[in-house]
Amino acid sequence: MAIVESVGKIPLQDPPEEEFCAADLTWTKFGNAEHHDEVALIPYDRVDAFIIGECTNVECPTRFHIERGRKRTIGNLKEYKDDEYLEYRLYWCSFGPENYGEGGGILPSRRYRLNTRNRAARPQSMRGCTCHFVVKRLYAQPSLALIVYNERRHINKSGFICHGPLDRDAIGPGAKKIPYICNEIQQQTMSMIYLGIPEENILEKHIEGIQRYCGSDAKVSSLASQYVHKLGMIIKRSTHELDLDDQASIRMWIERNRKSVFFHQDTSESDPFILGIQTEWQLQQMIRFGHRSVVAADSTFGVKRLKYPLFTLLVFDSRQHALPVAWVITRSFTKPDVSKWLKALIDRARSVEPGWKVSGFLIDDAAAEIDLLRDIFCCPVLFSLWRVRRSWLRNIVKKCSNIEIQREIFKRLGRIVYNIWGGINASLALEQFLLDFVDQTAFMEYFKVMWLPKLEMWLSTMRNFPLASQEASGALEAYHVKLKAKLFDDSHLGALQRVDWLVHKLTTELHSSYWLDRYADESDSFQNVKEKYIASTSWHRALQIPDYAVSLDDKDHLFAKVVSQKDSSLTHIVWNPGSEFAFCDCSWSMQGNLCKHVVKVNMICENLKGYQPSMSFRSFQEVLMDLWKKPVDDSFALDLSLAWTHQMLDQIQKQVELNNSTDIGTVVNNMPLKWVSKKGRTYIGKPSSSLALPHGSSNTKSVVVYKKNRKRKRLSRLR
Incomplete structure (x- = not known):
């Protein structure tokens, strides 16, 4: 838009509507390259219609007051510019300029209360709004008014909307009549709106929560309906772009x-x-x-x-x-x-x-x-294996078309990882792996670029640190999958x-989403949300599969079959059972995820002979063996190793007892009692004043006398 330097070049506008606002006008940049304002030229007798139109803004309804004004009489100026004023009035939104809200205060230059017209209903409703404009009645043409809009948006100094329906902190004049809404109810309502639950269901739950505090009342229900509708409108209209930059x-x-x-x-x-x-x-x-x-x-x-x-x-x-x-x-x-x-x-x-x-x-x-x-x-x-397992499985399925080759590659990679404690040279096993599957060019290219340079570092970390269980790995993967679904939706790619x-x-x-999951579980409400939350990890989904639905290959231990719980005619095959690198043919596993069928099969295999233990249990054994190893000589190191081992064993036994117990009272009753002396129980936490003073101090006698006096007074009262 070009900058205009003369009022004569600004077009005169007179909208046909009875009341009009800034959106109905075309604004022109007036001034010079260094300093210019957005202005519009209208007939002076239409100024009131413009102000009324600005007050009835749907998103930020308000009233404007005259913050500052000046007048001249015709003939005072012998020489003047074409934009000189005959009358000058600065109109400011009545929710400003002061801010009586949180973190606000009176303007430093304000020494007295302005006795201006059309102020906000109450001083405490002022929120530091910066929206203001100037109306100049032109000295050269008194029938025209030049409107200079300095700030059109109803925002505070921080750049946020500070009043109206889009203001999250807006209270309004009927605040005392609004029913009590605690943080829990507000968060519940907001969570349901964000998750796209229909407004009727949100309102029903919202009213149920309010009635716990306010009782059943038609007026309460009406106000609650308005609150839910307003909150929904705020959330739907809110945007992440607070600024273009x-x-x-x-x-x-x-x-x-x-x-x-x-x-x-x-x-x-x-x-x-x-x-x-x-x-x-x-x-x-x-x-x-x-x-x-x-x-x-x-x-x-x-x-x-x-x-x-x-x-x-x-x-x-x-x-x-x-x-x-x-x-x-x-x-x-x-x-x-x-x-x-x-x-x-x-x-x-x-x-x-x-x-x-x-x-x-x-x-x-x-x-x-x-x-x-x-x-x-x-x-x-x-250390958790879930990221390694997921990355390998996803790329194997994506880059290898034959399912038999897919499961064999995954099994061989798992064997390389399992051999970190077997004393087998990982470099030789890896070299043989690359030779055996050299024809799988797409996967091998990915593996050589992404994993081969750093594989030794990953294997060393697995060898030197305790490994997490399948339950923990499944929980981490469930969060990762949910995060990916929320963020990488096609509608947000830009x-x-x-x-x-x-x-x-x-x-x-x-x-x-997570707040509502926890609330549904702890309050035993929103049963569909609770059930979905409980079944969100592969570990909990595996617990729903009965043992009789799993059949094992007892001869060679090559595979296991799991009958589907939704369709009994459908059976899923899990290859390499008992291993973290087991391969299932279900759709969830083919996406690279740890599926419930693999977890269930591994649960059963860990208690059977002929199947290798899980990597987390194997690493746990290695930790215990390192602690239990006897030194070369019968030295103090043996005592230290024995103490650490027994301390860990005692903690594990207590944890297992607590997890397996159905009655916490039984566990408490089995705990040993720890008695202290009567004097210690009576004066525990109370410092002795006599010990704090040096020996022979003159204050010691006064302290003793003070104690005797207190005792005598108590005895005299009893008599």
């Missing part, structure tokens, strides 16, 4: 959601971009399920498709499902950068629970900074390179 947009989001950001480092010449997100609910879950338990990591998600990869910290909830408790968006995983946000996260948890401690940290990437994790969490590090879109998806849809 991605960096500016994410800064605005951070400014508004300070409580959900535990670490932020903006991009600079020396520092990479890092954004750590954790909502208050996620913090509660991390403290609850992470204390004295295992914390896991789903690392480097979306390396190829997202602008910045996503790192997720997870805990295992009461059903051992992986629950995301923190997201970190960054491209840098160097030791100094990881140390920054990890320490910030732990400090945040310990500010709420000072004794918060992790018993183990589960990784899925052999390139992770293991020493750093040990130092920060002060716990052992475990937004993958924006950080604000990723943050919006994580904190709205994904967060709401």
